[in-house]
Structure formats: structure tokens, C-alpha cells
Amino acid sequence: MVTLRDVAKKANVSVATVSNVINGNYEEVGKDTRERVMRIATDMKYKPNRIAKSLRTNNSRTIGVIIEDITVFNTPEIIDGICEYAENQGYNILFDNLRLYHRLGNRYSQISECKKSISKIIDTMMHLESEGVIYVGAHYRDVTNIIENSDRPIVYTYCYANDGSSHWVNFDDEEAACQVTEYLIGKGHKKIAIITGMVESIPCQTRLSGYQRAILDNRLLIQPDYVKIGDWTYESGFEQGKQLLTTPNPPTAIFAMNDLMAGGVISAARELGISIPKDLSLIGFDNRTCSFYYTPSLTTVDIPLHQMGRQAAKLLIEQLQGKEDTIESIRLKCEIVERSSVSDISAVD
Amino acid sequence: MVTLRDVAKKANVSVATVSNVINGNYEEVGKDTRERVMRIATDMKYKPNRIAKSLRTNNSRTIGVIIEDITVFNTPEIIDGICEYAENQGYNILFDNLRLYHRLGNRYSQISECKKSISKIIDTMMHLESEGVIYVGAHYRDVTNIIENSDRPIVYTYCYANDGSSHWVNFDDEEAACQVTEYLIGKGHKKIAIITGMVESIPCQTRLSGYQRAILDNRLLIQPDYVKIGDWTYESGFEQGKQLLTTPNPPTAIFAMNDLMAGGVISAARELGISIPKDLSLIGFDNRTCSFYYTPSLTTVDIPLHQMGRQAAKLLIEQLQGKEDTIESIRLKCEIVERSSVSDISAVD
DNA sequence: CCTCATTTCTGAAACGATTAAGCTTTTTAA
């Protein structure tokens, strides 16, 4: 490994001069020496030692990214966004996958069970070279107190923390659900059912209130029979879908709170000989890859995952660079992606 | 930030002693001092500065992980495997996502186009703290010469490099395709068609030869009409599936080289009123999440992604630790996951 | 009481960079 000293010796100057040349402090060194040193440095294939540099300058240009579980379908896109922004800003990424699902045997709600080990991991990461940390949740939840007394900035995404000092970036669940419902209303639907996720989860609650807001805003009635409790699984979508479609007064549209459950609804409808979108309109949530390949192709809600990652990285890096006067936290808009599972019945009506 | 010096001062000993205590060089320091120093260190919440340590010892316990594209469906599982092993061994992960698909606008075959920028990224990563690098491909391809003259070990996975010195870990395509075909033969099928990916791709070629090997080994005939050229997409699966199923002598089983194309076949069959698995057996490849939710649930081939990641990390770390006498490269076995898209027709026959 | 080993601890030199302060030399301005 060739060091500054090696270059200095060959160029017959001091290390300081070489350092100045390498770092572009041109005003400090004459044109001819500068060029000569530069040439010698490239000839010798000199590469600065980041570790030494970090030690001296006390900034590593590295951020930590802590992922609750990378195998959860929405995380890769978020990471992609983080990477893009970080790379553009010249930051490196120190990575840690908590593997929460594995650790907890899929009982994800019991996150507190492994809080200690998570705390340790995060502690380690903080005392590595990370100047700050982005915490990427696997589900939209409150993770307050997961990370204890950190001295470096943390930005949360796909989750949030109520510790007063941390920033987060998320998507607007409530608004999205409202939009979906209004979209269906705009297509002439009045009998709109919803299949929820597990009721104790935050996205379930906020999406439900978005749905209700849209119904009320449009002077329609909230029918309790049209609110079915699912648990995010395909099976529950199938089950609840079947129930909805076999009542005396079935809905003309169903909003499933995720694509998996919407898939279940499609199966249920197929079994009952109900055609989508002719007899039933259906909207999902998540815009999972597979939803495109459903028959019919599913109209669904796209979560701006890439943007969330970008914004999280932006928030963190701006904090690191002392541009503290930026927005505290961000809630991004989702978008409805129109495919073939919804029909307009307003003309018929 | 509390340093060794701070602890030393408070404990009235030298930095060297504190260092020895912290690192467990107990034979060098008496029991009482050791305990006293330890107590003071924990009281002061001393945490060793990894950067300084790395600079001094010239080993960072960090490996680089370079991902061609993290949004490609199979990469997260691989990364998960890498993380698991690396964490167990106390290694940290420096992460870089090349974002190949974005950079190349999905013309993935033209990887050479951005070879220079990739080379630069990898160069940077090498000169960061990474002791070695794992390169995770997005597709199983030859990536020889993507990384030029690296002085540190590289392990490739989900791709390979013919540079003579590098190791790789992959899955056994040929064997898997042979297994699938023999599985179908075992279920009494004699008319087995195959829908390929793009013919120029390596996995396509190896899977095809596995298919042919199985056919010949079982003294069946290779029917050229039963080999249909697809391009990995759902649409091509639909197209080629339809062609196969509308010939005068249609196959009783189809092996689609990925789950996406198998999805297309399902749609084609549904459109033609052909029931799967009653009239047609179908096997896919990849075991993508969505394949579980197809109707019928798809029998497919599971690639040991997690294991690939683990093994890649193992290979690299053992290399770093000088256990050079291990196996050079690894080819892991895939496994057929049986679901509901294949029926046994041997009794009927 | 002296010598020699052993145990326990310290001093100081690295690791490879940055950077403030200082020293020459040249240029500028009065």
C-alpha cells in the first residue's frame, strides 16, 4: 500500500504538500509542483487511506443503515433510495440487518423481546464509523425506545419514534385510503366494503379512518357490515371476501388493505362466479410486483418507497451537515396505480 | 467521546494497561488493577474507537458487499445470508448497491457500458476499510473483468468470474432442471415441454441441457416442438404456453424456466379452458413469493439464496483468516417445492 | 544480602492522514 510519505519521498517534497495537492488545496502549492506531485501520485496509484483520514478529521462520511428485516418485500426499494442519495453525496453505507423476523420466529409484534440485542447492535453501529443512522422498519409501527440514548442523529422510515428529537419519513396512509375510497366513489360506487389488516396495527387504523372520512365527506353511510377484519394474509382476504360477496346486499367495490388480501378476494370471486371488474371492483394496497400479474391486473396503491429512502437519507445528511433548519419529518403521498380491477358504474347507475 | 487516555487518567495507570485490560490480555495485568480499570471503563461508558483501532492494527473486520441491484427479487435473501454469517463472525458490512438496472435503463446485458463506473465504485470500496468483497450478481452471468486487478479477495455469488483466482458460490442450474424433468417423468409424464428464458443467457442454456439430459437418461425422445423460446417475461410464458397447448399433440406437462412465465402459462390454460393440474402439469423456477398464491399454487424450484449468501460470506471470511485450504467454489443444490400444479398420471397411463 | 526470574506496569513509537504555525523566498508598494 502506497502512502502519502511514499509519494512525498519520490517527489522530494513534504507529506503536507502532497496532502494539499491531493485534497485540492491549490492555493497552498505552486502550479509546477502541484502537477508534478499529481503525476507521481497517479503513477504510483496512490489512494488515500480512509481510515487514517477519518481518524484525523473525525468524520467518516459513512452512515449506518439498520434494517429490521431485509427480506420484507418493501425494504429493498427503500434501501435503493437511501443508496442513491448517499452515493450522490459521497457517503458510504454501513449496513446492518436485524433479521427481526428470524429472531422472533415471525412473532413480529413482540419486538420488545429482543430489544436488548437490538440495542446492542445499534450501539455497536453507532460506535463504528457511522456519523448517523437510518432505521428502516419492516412495518409501519412505533419504535420509540428501541434505540436508547444515542448521541448521533437517527432518521426513521417505515416506522416512527416518539422520542421528541428524532425525525422520520413515512407515507400518508390516511390520505391514501381516503383517496382510494373517493376514487371508487368517483367511479359511481356507493356500496364500498373494506377488508382491514390486524386491527391493532397503526396502518390499519389510519387507513380505516381515511376510508371513513371519504365515506362521510361524500355523504354516504358507513355500513358496519362492509368493514371486515382481516389479518394481512391472502387467506383472510379470501375468507372475508367470500363473506362480503355472499351477503344479501353485497358491495360493488372492495378495498383490501393490501395486495395479498386482494389476491384472496380475487380467488373468492372466481369461486363464486363473480367477475372482476364487471360485477365487482377491487383495489389493493402496496403495489407488490405480483399484483400486476393477477387476473385481472390489480388496481392498487403505490407506496413511494424509493422516495422514502431518498428523503430519509436527505434528512439525515442535511442534519449531519448542520442544515438543521429543514423540515422535521416528512409524510409522502401515495399514488393510485390504475389497472384492470375497477370499473366505472356511474353511467349504468 | 471518552478515550483510552481518559480512562487511564482516572484509573491512574498508563494507556497501555487500559488497552490490555480492554482487550483481555490478562496475563499482562494484575487481577486488582484489571478489575478496577474494567469498572472505571464501564462507568465512564468507554467504547473503543474502531477507526483508530483499524488504523493501528490494519484490519477493520469489515467486508464490502457489492450488489448489482438490490431491487431484483432474489438479492435480499442472499444479503440476509451474508449478514447472518458476517454478524456471527463479528464482521461489519460496508454496502454498495450498483443500481445496475437504473444505470442501464434495464438493458442489463450491456453491463460493459458502465464497467468504468462500476470499476470506480469497487475501487473505492476496496480502498475503504473492506478487507474483502462479496459481489452479488442480479442474474447468473459471467462478470469476468468487471473488477480489475483487485489486491483483496473477492467472492462472487449469483454470477461467476473466470479470472482464475476468484471464488464463487452458485446454485446448480443443470442439476435442478434435470431433477424437475425427472420429477415429471416420475409422475408418469412423457410429453414434457419446456419454455426457456432468453437463449443467450447461461441459466437458460444450462437448464435446457439438464432437461435434455433427463429426457435422454429416461429413454424418451427430445421433441423440438416441445422446446419453446421465451424471454423470462409473463407475456412470453402466456404466448408460448398458448402455442404449446393448441398444437395437435399438446404436452401433458410444462416446465417453465421461471415462475413469471409459469404464471403466463396458467393464464393461457385458463383462457383455453385447460385445467391445471388435471389436464396439464406445470412447474416453475425461482419459488417467488407470488408463486405460492397462484391458482393453482405453483410447484416450483427453490434456489437456496440464503445459503448462497452464507456460503459466500464463509468463503470470504475463511480466506481472510488464512484458512486457504477450503474448497475453491461451491455449487449448491436446489430443491423442488411441491404444491398443487402437478398431478400424477402414471396410474391413468 | 545479593542475584536472577517473574510479574506487573509504563514509555514511546508506530499506523496514515490533516493542519496550524513557522520559515524562506519572491513580489509588491511606498
Next chain:
DNA sequence: TTAAAAAGCTTAATCGTTTCAGAAATGAGG
């Protein structure tokens, strides 16, 4: 002509560790 300013370069301290050589203290054996 000369003092001041500017340009160009070097010296040396520093970041927080590790580690080797050696010092000091203790103990054992004669």
C-alpha cells in the same frame, strides 16, 4: 532601497489505538 505582504513549502503535533522493549516491584533461591 526597503519594509511589508504574499506565495510556496516544511515542521511537527495530533487523532485513539496497539505493542514492543524495558523499568520497577516482588519473590525465590542461594
